[in-house]
Amino acid sequence: MPDEAVLPPPDFAERGHWFLTGAGKAISIPGLILFTAHIGFAGLAREAGMTMGQAVFMVLAIWALPGMVVLLGAVMSGAGLVAAAFAVALSSVRLTPMVVALVPELRGPRTNRLTLYLLAHFIAVTSWVIALQTVRDVPRDLRTSYYFGLGSSLVLVNMVVVWLFYLVAEDLPPVVAAGLFLLTPMYFLTSLWGAAREQAGHMAMVFGLVLGPLLHVFVPGLDLLGAGLIGGGLAYGAHLYQDRRK
Amino acid sequence: MTLGWIDEWWWPYAFILLAGFATTYPWRALGVYLGGRIRDDAEILVLVRAVATALVAAVIGNLVCFPSGPAAGTTAALRVAAAVAGFAVYFIRGRAVLPGIVVAEAVFVVGFYLGL
Numbered sequence: 001m002p003d004e005a006v007l008p009p010p011d012f013a014e015r016g017h018w019f020l021t022g023a024g025k026a027i028s029i030p031g032l033i034l035f036t037a038h039i040g041f042a043g044l045a046r047e048a049g050m051t052m053g054q055a056v057f058m059v060l061a062i063w064a065l066p067g068m069v070v071l072l073g074a075v076m077s078g079a080g081l082v083a084a085a086f087a088v089a090l091s092s093v094r095l096t097p098m099v100v101a102l103v104p105e106l107r108g109p110r111t112n113r114l115t116l117y118l119l120a121h122f123i124a125v126t127s128w129v130i131a132l133q134t135v136r137d138v139p140r141d142l143r144t145s146y147y148f149g150l151g152s153s154l155v156l157v158n159m160v161v162v163w164l165f166y167l168v169a170e171d172l173p174p175v176v177a178a179g180l181f182l183l184t185p186m187y188f189l190t191s192l193w194g195a196a197r198e199q200a201g202h203m204a205m206v207f208g209l210v211l212g213p214l215l216h217v218f219v220p221g222l223d224l225l226g227a228g229l230i231g232g233g234l235a236y237g238a239h240l241y242q243d244r245r246k
Numbered sequence: 247m248t249l250g251w252i253d254e255w256w257w258p259y260a261f262i263l264l265a266g267f268a269t270t271y272p273w274r275a276l277g278v279y280l281g282g283r284i285r286d287d288a289e290i291l292v293l294v295r296a297v298a299t300a301l302v303a304a305v306i307g308n309l310v311c312f313p314s315g316p317a318a319g320t321t322a323a324l325r326v327a328a329a330v331a332g333f334a335v336y337f338i339r340g341r342a343v344l345p346g347i348v349v350a351e352a353v354f355v356v357g358f359y360l361g362l
Binding site: 029030033040043044047049050051054057058061062063064066067068069071073074075076078079080081082084085086088089091092093094095096097098099100101102103104107113116117120121123125174175177178179180181182183184185186187188189190191192193194196197198200201203204205206207208209210211212213215216223224225227228229230231232233235236239 | 247248249251258259261262263264265266267268269270271273274275276277278280281282284285288291292293294295296297298299300301302303304305306307308309310311312313314315316317319320325328329332333336337341343344346347350351354355358359
């Protein structure tokens with residue numbers, strides 16, 4: 001393989017091709033399941049008293065379902081700006097390690113830092129999982145174009161999904177409305193398991209699943225952060241222990 | 247300063263920007279800053295991925311155990327059973343996402359009608 005640094009910079013057509021390849025990945029099983037999770041969000045937003053415009057704006061501005069759901073919960077409980085902001089901030093700390101894990105894969109030798117700061121807004125579970133699974137098949141110089149296509153089309157499609165289903169949410173039968181809730185966790189479960197690169201990822205998942213609800217009961221507000229640090233730390237400890245025995 | 251604090255069309259949008267965007271984007275930007283200093287095969291990324299994975303797994307656990315909306319009326323046992331059944335199918339069928347989700351929903355819908 002030639003040294004990537006001496007290849008000529010990709011031209012516009014090549015970038016366009018990989019942008020569209022990335023955009024096409026939005027129409028996939030993970031993408032479809034994310035749509036259904038946003039159907040659930042549209043119903044919830046309506047219950048919380050948000051207008052359609054506000055619900056659609058939340059998708060664009062936050063682009064992280066757990067944070068969006070937490071903000072709705074805060075609004076429904078009549079929380080003020082500071083309390084709501086604090087809850088969303090806590091639920092979104094998880095974005096930092098996700099971005100840290102993905103950025104070294106997206107970055108090429110010529111990548112502008114500003115590009116990465118713009119792309120970072122699109123990083124949430126779905127595009128993160130799809131990218132970790134597929135980005136190594138994309139030429140390094142074109143990974144930012146690919147991810148831009150993937151992330152922006154996911155945001156756009158889900159804004160449309162929330163807009164459409166906000167209008168019909170009230171007419172859904174109760175069993176459908178209740179069943180929608182399961183789509184998001186099932187989707188997170190299967191996609192996370194599939195995206196784990198090493199056994200530590202699978203262990204971290206099991207620890208997080210148990211610690212999340214457990215800490216939610218004892219230290220609400222710190223449950224996600226605590227479960228991440230303790231669960232991830234334990235999984236990494238087990239990973240080091242296994243490495244040493246090899 | 248709640249969502250309905252100022253009776254102007256722009257206030258809820260400002261509220262969403264302040265409570266939603268200003269509280270999520272900085273975490274992403276921090277990730278770019280830190281990630282720019284790490285090689286993509288660095289050992290520390292195993293730890294970082296583990297922490298991120300455990301955090302999202304905690305979100306999953308909380309969604310199943312403490313749902314809001316219409317699903318809050320079902321029992322935790324039913325929701326956990328549906329999720330476990332779905333994941334078992336996903337695992338046994340060689341990471342088949344769609345069959346896993348279909349089975350989870352089927353278990354949940356049957357339980358819902360039985361009033362579980």
